[in-house]
Amino acid sequence: MDDVKIIFAQNLAQLRKQAKLTQIEFAEKINYSDKAVSKWERGESIPDVAVLKNIAVFFGVTVDFLITERPANAPIEEKTNYVKAVNNKNRFFIAAITLCAVLVCSIIVFVALQSAYPDDFWTNFQTCIIFPLPIYSILLIIFTSLWSKKKVWKIFSVSLLVWSVLLVAFCIALIATANAYWLIFAIGVPAQIIILMSYGIIQNPVKKLKKQEKTEDTNQEIDK
Numbered sequence: 265m266d267d268v269k270i271i272f273a274q275n276l277a278q279l280r281k282q283a284k285l286t287q288i289e290f291a292e293k294i295n296y297s298d299k300a301v302s303k304w305e306r307g308e309s310i311p312d313v314a315v316l317k318n319i320a321v322f323f324g325v326t327v328d329f330l331i332t333e334r335p336a337n338a339p340i341e342e343k344t345n346y347v348k349a350v351n352n353k354n355r356f357f358i359a360a361i362t363l364c365a366v367l368v369c370s371i372i373v374f375v376a377l378q379s380a381y382p383d384d385f386w387t388n389f390q391t392c393i394i395f396p397l398p399i400y401s402i403l404l405i406i407f408t409s410l411w412s413k414k415k416v417w418k419i420f421s422v423s424l425l426v427w428s429v430l431l432v433a434f435c436i437a438l439i440a441t442a443n444a445y446w447l448i449f450a451i452g453v454p455a456q457i458i459i460l461m462s463y464g465i466i467q468n469p470v471k472k473l474k475k476q477e478k479t480e481d482t483n484q485e486i487d488k
Contacts (some may be wrong), residue, residue, distance in 0.1 A: 401428050
């Protein structure tokens with residue numbers, strides 16, 4: 265039993281340090297006293313099964329993980345649920361701060377241009393607000409590629425890039441010729457279909473046909 269206490273003490277201390285929590289902070293999160301946590305990490309006692317389960321759930325590991333011996337000070341390669349949540353929150357703030365910084369710069373330039381050329385509101389608005397939209401899209405693509413596993417964000421970021429580029433092209437054409445070429449946006453329809461097909465939202469008809477032929481060949485071989 266003493267060996268189990270020591271093993272649990274080592275594993276708990278490692279998990280807590282990986283999560284960058286003090287004993288007091290960890291105790292608050294599991295609704296326990298910091299004195300109890302201190303005793304656990306010193307190997308003087310071990311919590312009951314119910315508390316062990318709560319600790320395992322908090323860190324995203326199994327109860328067996330908590331009481332299994334491993335080399336002293338060996339790094340725990342698998343990130344816990346708590347660490348993942350903290351990392352996701354940090355990534356969200358980094359992305360939000362970056363996008364907000366670009367937006368603030370755009371607004372500052374817009375205000376400066378509007379002060380200098382008050383009669384050119386639409387031109388200033390296009391230059392400072394609409395033209396940077398592809399930059400937002402590229403930043404969003406970078407962030408979603410690095411940090412997000414959800415298709416919806418990747419599809420949204422790539423689609424935003426396509427439509428923002430088309431919007432910029434439309435505005436440039438409008439400024440240059442004073443004519444509205446709405447057909448520019450028609451290019452976005454096949455582009456959007458290609459994006460959805462590349463992420464598997466819309467099935468490629470050629471691949472679908474090949475898959476059906478392969479299935480039929482397999483069924484024929486089985487019948488033979």
